[in-house]
Amino acid sequence: MGDHLARAEDFENKAEKKLSSWGLFGSKFEDAADLFDKSANSYKLAKSWDKAGSTYIKLASCHLKLESKHEAAQAYVDAARCYKKTNINESVSCLDNAVNIFCEIGRLSMAARYLKEIAELYESEQNISQAVAYYEKSADFFENEEVNTSANQCKQKVAQFSAQLEQYQRSIEIYEDIARQSLSNTLLKYGVKGHLLNAGICELCKGDVIAITNALERYQDLDPTFSGTREYRLLADIAAAIDEEDVGKFTEVIKEFDSLTPLDSWKTTLLLRVKDKLKAKEIEEDDLT
């Protein structure tokens, strides 16, 4: 441990000296880059993540001066990996730099991959609005490169978090779009009812009964087999319960569905919002009576 740290500091000092000196033959940036790389590697072996990260950033600067953009971006990615263990904000800014460089040199698929990584970092930090923004960028880039599976995964994340942030219309559009795409693929069409269920739940959260009815008709047009599924029955029964403003019926319907298919926490959260709204309306009506 101590050996690695001493060696790392030695390499770093040599690199700094090389940078400050004037070289007649050869490139000082190239030599400094090599030394910085060795230094950063030794810091990693010593588990000094902050120092390794800062050294990789210096390495990236050297590569930028040498006009080696790909190597510079790779150095930023390595820096982000080191900072991920200690400092999330630094990690995100390094990945941002890497993404910008990859865009300059036209490597959009790699840019998309690292945008997704940024989004995942924000997700783990529970910063949902930023995660949504980066997932959206990532989905755009994946679509540009015709990588539809990854694009759809990012879009589903966007839809999921948008619903949590109460942007239901956006979620609905995304889920319906993914359902439409899945229908044209013979392998994925059996998962369509899941997407339509999610879209339907978002419609329920908006609280507009007419919109729900129209949505259900639209889903039947999209997928004729949907009307025979339990997901459709759940949505239709909940819509009826909302129309009648009957909390008991609402709860019974959900309980029946949940006894066979346990609802995940996302669906639970959204349906709880619907129930609370319904309950509030019922109480209001009782007061009027």
Place this chain on the structure above:
Amino acid sequence: MEVPSSWDALRKQARKLEAQLDEQMNSYRKLVSNNVSTKADAAESDLESWIERLLKQLQQVNTQMQAWVSSGGSEMVSHTLTRHQEILQDLTQEFYRLRSSLKAKQEHASLLEDFKEFDRTRLDLEQVDSEQHALLKERTSISRNTGHMDNVISQAQATLGALVFQRSTFGGINSKLGNVSSRLPTVNSILSAIKRKKSMDTIILSLVAAVCTFLIFIYWLSK
């Protein structure tokens, strides 16, 4: 080596806080696993705020240790600090996870909460349709498995697309290398011509130098 007393005090404090956090996290874990009620318990929120406070204190102690190390600590001390930082990060993440889990459970129970009459009704229905119930359960399981399979298959499809793309890329590289090797005879002849010219230049230079030296020698003799 001798470590100053301020470092010892900080380390003791960090260890004490970590021990307390372990204890409180165990209590919280039990609470989460045993929780059935829908309403937020006073004990729960007390425990949560207590854990949050301990985490903040531990963060402060770690910051002080960091400042101490930055002002010239040794390698062993730096390693110890790294260990403490890792422990803090692990505890924080586990606390977030447990809190999310508890909240999800509470929401789930709250969603299904209802009057007891409907429970009785449901029990009656369940007794009557037990066979149908089992069949529906089976269908749901099959449907879920199908969904997971679809995910895996779509992932495999994407991978196949990427591999095909790679193959076409390598095909392009191969054809370019073929072009280069087909042009290689021309390059070879150019290189050999350059080499020949260079050796002739060398010979000419040598001859000129020799002649000049000889002339200088003759001049020197005649003088």
